[in-house]
Amino acid sequence: MPGSADRRMAEDRSPAGMIVASGVHRSFGALTAVSDVSFRLPAGRIVGLVGSDGAGKTTLLRMLATMLVPSSGTIRVGGLDVVRERSGVKGMIGYMPQRFGLYQDLTVAENLDFFMDIYGITGAERRRRRERYLGFSNLLAFTDRRAGDLSGGMKQKLGLACVLVHEPRVLILDEPTNGVDPVSRQEFWQILAEMKQSGMTILVSTAYLDEGERCDRLLLMHNARILADAAPAEVRAEFASLEEAMIQRIRAVDAALTEDAFGR
Numbered sequence: 073m074p075g076s077a078d079r080r081m082a083e084d085r086s087p088a089g090m091i092v093a094s095g096v097h098r099s100f101g102a103l104t105a106v107s108d109v110s111f112r113l114p115a116g117r118i119v120g121l122v123g124s125d126g127a128g129k130t131t132l133l134r135m136l137a138t139m140l141v142p143s144s145g146t147i148r149v150g151g152l153d154v155v156r157e158r159s160g161v162k163g164m165i166g167y168m169p170q171r172f173g174l175y176q177d178l179t180v181a182e183n184l185d186f187f188m189d190i191y192g193i194t195g196a197e198r199r200r201r202r203e204r205y206l207g208f209s210n211l212l213a214f215t216d217r218r219a220g221d222l223s224g225g226m227k228q229k230l231g232l233a234c235v236l237v238h239e240p241r242v243l244i245l246d247e248p249t250n251g252v253d254p255v256s257r258q259e260f261w262q263i264l265a266e267m268k269q270s271g272m273t274i275l276v277s278t279a280y281l282d283e284g285e286r287c288d289r290l291l292l293m294h295n296a297r298i299l300a301d302a303a304p305a306e307v308r309a310e311f312a313s314l315e316e317a318m319i320q321r322i323r324a325v326d327a328a329l330t331e332d333a334f335g336r
């Protein structure tokens with residue numbers, strides 16, 4: 073039986089890719105939130121989605137997570153179409169939205185139990201996963217604390233634990249560390265690194281460019297489009313930092329748009 077590394081390599085070589093977007097477009101009335109987005113993400117990698125506010129990151133992630141239907145174009149996850157084979161895709165992914173809904177009046181353990189009930193995880197497996205994911209998140213000492221009484225960083229780690237309990241092949245996280253302190257952010261990324269080792273494919277949006285540096289690959293989004301799709305070092309290129317590279321790339325696109333608008 074092949075190990076997870078062999079499986080990962082096999083999936084990498086497959087022309088299909090784990091997440092494949094082709095010509096994806098989504099509008100809300102007259103507003104275009106995602107325009108002509110195409111990419112192919114291999115399995116077993118951490119891909120960062122970075123970009124300006126309102127760039128369309130959440131809209132794109134919601135389409136990948138089957139929460140929103142594209143206006144046009146197609147998205148396949150693990151070979152399945154997110155619209156026509158929605159339930160198959162849902163079974164494969166874990167999705168943590170930008171505002172993840174924990175039950176504030178339930179304890180840490182009860183929140184996790186709620187998610188395990190949804191996925192029908194029982195018996196010894198349920199105990200194993202509770203230990204593993206609350207342990208990962210450093211939450212084992214806080215199992216009886218109300219979620220509403222956790223710190224912001226602990227809430228995010230509990231949210232991640234709740235998404236991980238069904239051990240999805242693909243993890244989609246929308247700014248999971250927003251407002252979280254550097255120590256908790258580091259712990260959070262250690263969990264992601266361990267998940268990657270087990271072969272999971274992770275797509276994570278972030279406003280923190282030190283986190284962007286930890287990714288195998290970055291998608292840079294601005295104004296509904298993907299401006300760059302490359303390894304962090306390539307995106308950084310000749311610039312002093314990833315931040316500077318992003319600002320300059322975004323400025324260059326905006327300047328070109330302004331010139332077009334004024335016919336210069």
Ligand SMILES: Nc1ncnc2c1ncn2[C@@H]1O[C@H](COP(=O)(O)OP(=O)(O)OP(=O)(O)O)[C@@H](O)[C@H]1O
Binds near residue numbers: 103105130131132
């Ligand atoms: N349900 C909706 N109805 C109407 N407009 C929407 C809807 N969802 C998003 N938009 C608009 O689409 C654009 C992209 O929004 P989106 O939330 O995807 O951006 P984002 O990159 O996630 O931004 P942020 O970094 O602030 O989270 C914005 O102009 C937003 O106002």
Ligand SMILES: [Mg+2]
Binds near residue numbers: 129130131170246
């Ligand atoms: Mg967003």
